[in-house]
Amino acid sequence: MKTPSEDHDLIRFLDGEMSDAERARFEARMAADPMLKSEVIIMQRMSADLRTHLPAEMPVPYADFFNSQIQVRITQEEPVTLPATRSSWLDWLRIPTLITAAAAVAIGGFMILQKQNQPANNSVVHSIYVPNPAVQARSFHSDEAQATVLILDGVEAMPADRKIVGFHIERTESDQEVATTTLFGESGQILAVVAKDARNQPRLLSANPRG
Amino acid sequence: MKLTSTLALWILTLGCVKAQQPVAPPVESLLAVKPATDGKVWGALVYATNDIKGLTGSTEVAPTDFADIPGRLGKVFPFQRFEILGQHLQDVFREYESWVVPTKDLFLKVDSKGPADGGGMNLHLQFWRDQQVLVKTDAVLKEGSPLFIGGPKWREGQLLFVLVLQKSR
Numbered sequence: 001m002k003t004p005s006e007d008h009d010l011i012r013f014l015d016g017e018m019s020d021a022e023r024a025r026f027e028a029r030m031a032a033d034p035m036l037k038s039e040v041i042i043m044q045r046m047s048a049d050l051r052t053h054l055p056a057e058m059p060v061p062y063a064d065f066f067n068s069q070i071q072v073r074i075t076q077e078e079p080v081t082l083p084a085t086r087s088s089w090l091d092w093l094r095i096p097t098l099i100t101a102a103a104a105v106a107i108g109g110f111m112i113l114q115k116q117n118q119p120a121n122n123s124v125v126h127s128i129y130v131p132n133p134a135v136q137a138r139s140f141h142s143d144e145a146q147a148t149v150l151i152l153d154g155v156e157a158m159p160a161d162r163k164i165v166g167f168h169i170e171r172t173e174s175d176q177e178v179a180t181t182t183l184f185g186e187s188g189q190i191l192a193v194v195a196k197d198a199r200n201q202p203r204l205l206s207a208n209p210r211g
Numbered sequence: 212m213k214l215t216s217t218l219a220l221w222i223l224t225l226g227c228v229k230a231q232q233p234v235a236p237p238v239e240s241l242l243a244v245k246p247a248t249d250g251k252v253w254g255a256l257v258y259a260t261n262d263i264k265g266l267t268g269s270t271e272v273a274p275t276d277f278a279d280i281p282g283r284l285g286k287v288f289p290f291q292r293f294e295i296l297g298q299h300l301q302d303v304f305r306e307y308e309s310w311v312v313p314t315k316d317l318f319l320k321v322d323s324k325g326p327a328d329g330g331g332m333n334l335h336l337q338f339w340r341d342q343q344v345l346v347k348t349d350a351v352l353k354e355g356s357p358l359f360i361g362g363p364k365w366r367e368g369q370l371l372f373v374l375v376l377q378k379s380r
Contacts, residue, residue: 121354122353122356123353123358126350129347130347131347135346145283147287147356147358147359148357148359150361151361152346152360155363157363158370162316164315165314166298167299169297170300174309181309192315194310194312194318201342202318
């Protein structure tokens with residue numbers, strides 16, 4: 001594994017940012033290090049492919065949300081040490097979570113970012129993502145109710161003849177091996193099991209519907 | 212652990228096949244080690260309506276700690292009656308997702324993102340209706356400051372989801 005400085009040299013070489021002397025030294029290193037040379041070739045190919053298939057400039061949709069999610073990721077995950085000098089666009093390719101975030105943003109949907117200056121004791125909604133573009137979401141804090149409110153406008157109404165099946169869940173047990181959560185009622189009876197299907201969507205198997 | 216889940220699935224399967232046996236028997240917990248948790252939340256699905264005759268007749272009552280929730284809902288949503296249809300007190304697991312399932316129809320996936328500055332919890336929430344996610348949100352949940360989610364309309368009123376962080380004991 002390369003040290004950060006070696007890594008940075010590689011990026012500067014690929015970006016054509018080296019002086020003649022630096023470039024000569026780096027090429028000498030490549031000649032002596034087949035693995036380094038191999039990585040350079042791979043990165044050059046990847047770079048060429050990306051430049052071929054992507055437009056030179058692409059606006060980031062919902063840039064505020066994108067930036068906020070990056071900040072959240074950076075604070076939540078282990079720190080990413082960046083070199084002190086100007087960073088390359090290739091640096092971003094090395095952070096898989098950012099690629100994932102960018103892809104998720106590019107896919108679309110409706111996103112809004114909430115910036116709220118709330119007292120320290122209030123719950124806060126930082127960001128909202130609504131997959132269905134027909135649904136509008138907004139949040140606010142109600143001083144009177146001392147509650148944070150998230151409103152979903154445009155959600156399809158529940159059919160009037162649908163019977164809402166209510167539970168009184170006292171405890172649960174999760175089995176990560178088979179990705180299920182078993183929900184127990186007041187008397188210790190099993191009320192339902194939450195499992196996931198192949199698309200990672202929840203499937204709720206109910207034993208004792210009521211309501 | 213696996214045995215409990217398998218047993219639960221079998222019981223549910225039998226329960227669905229044999230409608231004459233609606234009550235599943237109690238099952239002893241086989242969990243040896245409880246997963247680490249970051250706190251506990253109470254979730255409820257509430258039917259808000261002005262139509263007294265349209266109430267479902269649910270007998271669910273909020274726990275003492277959250278007894279003021281219906282009154283607080285009345286300060287936000289333009290309804291006079293707030294009927295709890297289902298409720299769920301749930302540990303928020305530190306490393307695993309947690310499900311808050313007060314009803315079969317609308318439920319919440321909760322992922323802990325760790326303690327928040329100044330108290331409370333950073334959470335990623337997903338509000339599900341059957342197999343459809345209605346909204347995903349990153350939020351900070353503080354003690355004494357519930358999150359109200361205004362959900363779909365139903366009958367003459369609206370379904371509301373309430374999520375409250377239980378006070379540390």
